[in-house]
Amino acid sequence: MFNYGVFRKTLLESSWSILAAAIGLVAFVVLFVWAMQHMGTELLSFVSKFPFLQKVFEMSLGIKVSGEVSLSVLFAACFTHLMVMMLAWSVIIATSTRVTVGEVEQGTADLLLTLPVHRYEVYVSTSLVWMISATLLSFMPLLGIWIGTFFVDTSEVIDLKRYIAPACNFLCLNLAIGGITSMFGCLLNRRSVTIGLVIAIVFLSSVLNFLEPFLDEIKRIKFLSLLSYFRPVDIVRTGVWPSAHCTVLLVVALLCWIVGLIAFSRKDIPTA
Amino acid sequence: MQIINTLRLCKNYGSHRVLHDVDLSVQAGKLVGFLGPNGAGKTTTIRILLGLLEPTSGTAQIFGMSCKTAGKAIRAEVGYLPGDVHFYPNMTGEATLKYFSRVRRKNCDREIKRLAERLELPLDRSVRKYSTGMRQKLGLIQSLMHRPELLILDEPTSALDPLMRTQVFDELKDVIKDGRSVLFSSHSLHEVEKLCDEVIILRDGKIVEYQSIEVLRGRALRRVTLVFKQAASMPTDVPAHLQIIEREGCKFVGTWSGPIVSLLNWVQSLAIDDLIIERPDLSDLFLTYYSGSKHEVTERLLISEPFLEEKCE
Numbered sequence: 001m002f003n004y005g006v007f008r009k010t011l012l013e014s015s016w017s018i019l020a021a022a023i024g025l026v027a028f029v030v031l032f033v034w035a036m037q038h039m040g041t042e043l044l045s046f047v048s049k050f051p052f053l054q055k056v057f058e059m060s061l062g063i064k065v066s067g068e069v070s071l072s073v074l075f076a077a078c079f080t081h082l083m084v085m086m087l088a089w090s091v092i093i094a095t096s097t098r099v100t101v102g103e104v105e106q107g108t109a110d111l112l113l114t115l116p117v118h119r120y121e122v123y124v125s126t127s128l129v130w131m132i133s134a135t136l137l138s139f140m141p142l143l144g145i146w147i148g149t150f151f152v153d154t155s156e157v158i159d160l161k162r163y164i165a166p167a168c169n170f171l172c173l174n175l176a177i178g179g180i181t182s183m184f185g186c187l188l189n190r191r192s193v194t195i196g197l198v199i200a201i202v203f204l205s206s207v208l209n210f211l212e213p214f215l216d217e218i219k220r221i222k223f224l225s226l227l228s229y230f231r232p233v234d235i236v237r238t239g240v241w242p243s244a245h246c247t248v249l250l251v252v253a254l255l256c257w258i259v260g261l262i263a264f265s266r267k268d269i270p271t272a
Numbered sequence: 273m274q275i276i277n278t279l280r281l282c283k284n285y286g287s288h289r290v291l292h293d294v295d296l297s298v299q300a301g302k303l304v305g306f307l308g309p310n311g312a313g314k315t316t317t318i319r320i321l322l323g324l325l326e327p328t329s330g331t332a333q334i335f336g337m338s339c340k341t342a343g344k345a346i347r348a349e350v351g352y353l354p355g356d357v358h359f360y361p362n363m364t365g366e367a368t369l370k371y372f373s374r375v376r377r378k379n380c381d382r383e384i385k386r387l388a389e390r391l392e393l394p395l396d397r398s399v400r401k402y403s404t405g406m407r408q409k410l411g412l413i414q415s416l417m418h419r420p421e422l423l424i425l426d427e428p429t430s431a432l433d434p435l436m437r438t439q440v441f442d443e444l445k446d447v448i449k450d451g452r453s454v455l456f457s458s459h460s461l462h463e464v465e466k467l468c469d470e471v472i473i474l475r476d477g478k479i480v481e482y483q484s485i486e487v488l489r490g491r492a493l494r495r496v497t498l499v500f501k502q503a504a505s506m507p508t509d510v511p512a513h514l515q516i517i518e519r520e521g522c523k524f525v526g527t528w529s530g531p532i533v534s535l536l537n538w539v540q541s542l543a544i545d546d547l548i549i550e551r552p553d554l555s556d557l558f559l560t561y562y563s564g565s566k567h568e569v570t571e572r573l574l575i576s577e578p579f580l581e582e583k584c585e
Binding site for chain 1: 315319322323324325326343344345347348350352354356357358359360362371372374375376377411414
């Protein structure tokens with residue numbers, strides 16, 4: 001099921017980018033926490049004066065500006081920040097396309113796949129690497145919040161356990177992104193096309209998510225948006241585990257991963 | 273023992289068929305040349321044997337095992353060098369070979385050292401800094417390092433200098449001495465003629481010839497050079513047995529596939545300065561198979577066989 005040689009090489013080659021993204025994520029979240037403590041309340045009172053901005057804010061960060069917003073809830077918004085998502089997804093997408101489509105495009109698959117190794121072993125070994133990176137990066141915002149609280153002067157007690165559920169929800173979202181990328185990577189022979197397609201899916205998801213409060217028609221197809229299953233601020237506010245959302249994301253991840261596995265096992269490897 | 277066996281192997285790319293009912297049967301311990309111009313289907317056949325492509329229909333077996341279902345077991349005993357070999361540019365030669373050994377789960381250090389010395393390849397440099405020839409040497413080492421039972425080499429010497437080619441040929445001869453087998457795809461007819469025991473010639477996805485070099489040379493074909501007194505005396509019509517390969521000034525070069533008596537009778541009626549009749553080299557045979565329509569090729573092959581019998585009598 002697993003080839004140590006392929007796993008080791010993929011992990012070593014990806015380790016620098018995973019490490020850089022992890023450090024970047026922690027640093028950004030620390031800054032975010034600091035900024036929210038100093039400017040969060042003022043920002044919310046400013047936004048509350050403009051109904052349109054209020055809706056935009058609600059959809060992009062998931063924060064209901066009209067109600068009372070605690071610092072803990074504001075901190076949870078870091079999970080939905082574009083920078084956090086971009087850092088995590090860029091590594092996951094790069095890692096999950098490295099072997100399946102990257103080596104086919106580069107021509108090295110001709111050597112790798114003529115070694116005594118099953119294609120599913122290659123797929124599983126490289127999938128483990130992007131899954132490890134997805135897990136690590138999903139919990140980095142949690143570490144950032146924890147470090148950030150050392151620089152925060154507040155009477156409110158920041159309970160880190162409240163952020164475990166959003167981090168798990170983020171992990172499920174990242175696994176879904178990785179699964180989708182793996183699937184397209186196995187169906188296509190060009191890495192750039194694969195990455196472009198995944199970016200388009202994520203972008204369409206964000207557009208659906210963003211337009212939902214403005215257009216009733218969007219509500220009917222909202223379920224198609226991956227981001228509609230990722231609500232970290234609501235999770236922190238209500239304290240309810242997002243079991244249904246996580247299940248949907250995990251099912252998407254698993255289905256896409258299996259389709260990718262079947263496609264990779266059967267695909268014709270073209271010459272580079 | 274048959275080491276490679278294919279039965280009615282076909283491969284389509286969309287509606288275009290690139291392999292037509294290819295039946296191959298390569299015996300163990302042989303060095304077999306695989307000839308054909310670009311697009312003839314050599315690489316497609318090789319890639320099907322290695323499990324990189326799935327055949328549209330037909331079966332392919334190596335060591336008596338199906339290439340489709342027993343790929344891993346087959347590949348453990350096969351060494352492959354692709355025609356256009358690509359490596360990981362950031363790794364050194366040594367790290368690359370160690371990686372392949374690790375994936376193979378086999379310690380090949382001793383063989384790597386021996387081959388690197390024989391092919392004079394410095395393994396401590398990054399692959400990015402390797403020349404094309406050095407990359408080809410690295411490819412050869414990775415295909416040989418685990419001492420495979422079958423070597424499949426797709427144009428292995430195209431980027432090597434003549435001295436290094438000799439080293440590679442010697443290494444391949446050693447492989448054959450060990451009782452192992454080599455399938456050697458090449459554009460260089462001279463190389464194949466010098467090195468191989470048998471030749472497979474592929475044209476438009478079909479095998480047009482699969483014979484030992486000796487049998488091919490022994491065929492009724494003769495290389496004929498005719499030098500005319502003047503260009504005006506050169507005939508416009510030539511007998512069906514004569515296949516013109518080259519026409520230059522007052523000279524014809526071609527292959528003759530019929531009885532020699534017929535050739536001499538025809539030549540008597542011409543105003544010639546010189547006539548040379550030789551045994552053909554492989555390039556003549558190859559060009560014979562590749563010029564003209566497929567029908568003509570089949571016809572030529574059919575013509576040559578009875579004459580061979582006639583000659584033996």
